[in-house]
Amino acid sequence: MEARAQLFQDAMGFSGISGLEIKKLAAMATMQRFSKGQMVFEQDQPCDYFHLVASGLVKVYICSASGYRMTYLLARRGEPLNLVGPFTGDPRFLCAEAMQATEVAHIPRHDFVRFVAANPILFSNIMAILSKAVDSANSRLIDMVEKRVEERLLRVLLTLLDKFGSEIRLTSAELAELAGTTVETTLRTMARLRSLGIIESERGQIKIIRPASLKNPERLPLWV
Amino acid sequence: MEARAQLFQDAMGFSGISGLEIKKLAAMATMQRFSKGQMVFEQDQPCDYFHLVASGLVKVYICSASGYRMTYLLARRGEPLNLVGPFTGDPRFLCAEAMQATEVAHIPRHDFVRFVAANPILFSNIMAILSKAVDSANSRLIDMVEKRVEERLLRVLLTLLDKFGSEIRLTSAELAELAGTTVETTLRTMARLRSLGIIESERGQIKIIRPASLKNPERLPLWV
DNA sequence: TAGCCTCTATGACCACGGTCATACAAAAGT
DNA sequence: ACTTTTGTATGACCGTGGTCATAGAGGCTA
Known part of the structure; x- marks a missing residue:
């Protein structure tokens, strides 16, 4: 429990949250272990949890119909796997796979969304991360062409x-x-x-x- | 003023906001006309305003160092040009150019961010739009490869x-x-x-x- | 120790599409 | 009415990189 609080304290996007609030967050989380090659979530599944890597390494990738993969994120301790998904809950076409022995914290999506609403500074943090993600995707798009x-x-x-x-x-x-x-x-x-x-x-x-x-x-x- | 309120009423991402709040939003906005080929904003400029198209058509594109362009968004009435930018204020590498005679509403970014914080439903709306944008960018990335x-x-x-x-x-x-x-x-x-x-x-x-x-x-x- | 799978390595082939060139029609500007 | 600019159209060329094939080395399991 103490360790979980420390995880969220260190986590990307959670800076500026008080210790008390961090404890609430930690109380909502459940931990799960994954071995190398195991899937944390698959594409076309509804998004029910917010996921945060506690240890190890996870790759998040998009997978095309013809099986082509494009890695989108390499997440290690403190990095979230899905910042957008919990807000809509809709299935996307992202998959997440453990590249090593890995531990991941899950928070039910509604709890996460309520928590963000109660701590508006998270809005800006999340937006800052998303802006990097969108820019990075667009920048890779240009790279593919030129x-x-x-x-x-x-x-x-x-x-x-x-x-x-x-x-x-x-x-x-x-x-x-x-x-x-x-x-x-x-x-x-x-x-x-x-x-x-x-x-x-x-x-x-x-x-x-x-x-x-x-x-x-x-x-x-x-x-x- | 009435017309502006109607614009925000119709706008993508602003559903679920009360008429009173919409009026506040309309009061913050200023309108500007652009002729074909004029830039609404350029890359590497800090983002000071949230922009919403009132009429006409605007293309938002990324522009590489070597001058290559990739169109990212074709926005017409009711569509926002920059949902992420106002939250961070940082310059990105997006440009927006009017493709026809166009009218755009500007809202100072801090006013916009305060408004979103006061109306948390907007946050989910924005997230829903962003999730589509990110998915679309990633999907195009896969298309480029395969x-x-x-x-x-x-x-x-x-x-x-x-x-x-x-x-x-x-x-x-x-x-x-x-x-x-x-x-x-x-x-x-x-x-x-x-x-x-x-x-x-x-x-x-x-x-x-x-x-x-x-x-x-x-x-x-x-x-x- | 054998067998299997993964990862690395490299050759041969060739098609998709980028680049450069030219030509012409339709707008737009003067 | 003139020129200039913009958009369309096509040919010729050829380089990058995808595909398929083969081979061997390192690592894991039985």
Whole structure:
């Protein structure tokens, strides 16, 4: 219970809430463990809970009819999986899958919405996060049209560098889903980056050797 | 003043607000006229106002460094141009441009945010709209990866058909910015659709002859 | 130790669509 | 009535990157 309160205290978007209110929030939450590969929620399901990652790593992705996936968010401790969903309750086409052993806090959506209404500062916090999410989606949309795969991958790597540091524990398939390309093209491009001395890689792990070469001033990190 | 109140009464996202509150909102608004091609707001400007279209048509688009444009929203009477911006005030990279003679209502952002806080139902309304916007952006992202230009254009045409009817007064350049492709490819694709008897077109105008052929069950309209 | 699955790696192929070029008709401006 | 601009139309070219195929190495389970 104390740990749960600490989780919400640290959580993205919950700053500015009093300790008392945080305790109320913690009291509404239930915790659940997921092992690698397990789904936290699936697409086309109604949204009944607000989800917040307590530990581990969860990827949120959209899944097309033909099975194509596009990763949209990599959430770790303190990051919410679905900020919009609880307000409408409607099914969306997002899925969330644990990438490691993970613990997630669930809050029934009506409790969450009532809590937000009672703490209007959350409105602005949520809006600030959403504005980043919308901008990021639009920015990726532009990238898909005018940037080649290498540039998109570099942007993904820069983003991951900022978020996780220079040791990135993702496979090429996972990178491909972030950059919007195929595994083969990702592998080819990574080979080129390796030959340029920008990265080193081994099975399931990428190490960024020259972070400076990613930090092109006109290349902004995504919001992932 | 009466007309302004009527505008907010009809506006998307403002349902469920009492007549008295609507009048307050109308009192905060100022109206401004724009002629074709004029900018309502530009990218990288701080957001000081909430904007609502009163008449005419405004396109909201993102503009990349290399000048590439991607149209994101076609807003007509009753549709807001920037739901997120007023909450943060931060500059984004969206631009809004009048496509015809247009009238837009402006509300100072702080007034708007206070009004929303005082009428919490607006928050759910806004969230419902934002969820569509985010979903639409993500859905277009997937389309960019896995759908060819013709399919993307058909989806754009279906969307426009639903929103504006079978007579669409847009140029090929404007369609290209909606579908995420070039003018040339749009023209070539339109030629093919014309030869299939799906559309007719003349300068600045497209007429959908066989709406049924667009309504593929697995092709959903975008949110534009 | 064998068997299986995942991840990495790379070659061959080729089509979609972007780029550049030219041409012409219709508006719009002077 | 003239020029300029905007929108439509099409041809030619070719590069990026998707698809399919094969192969091997690392890791997990029995």
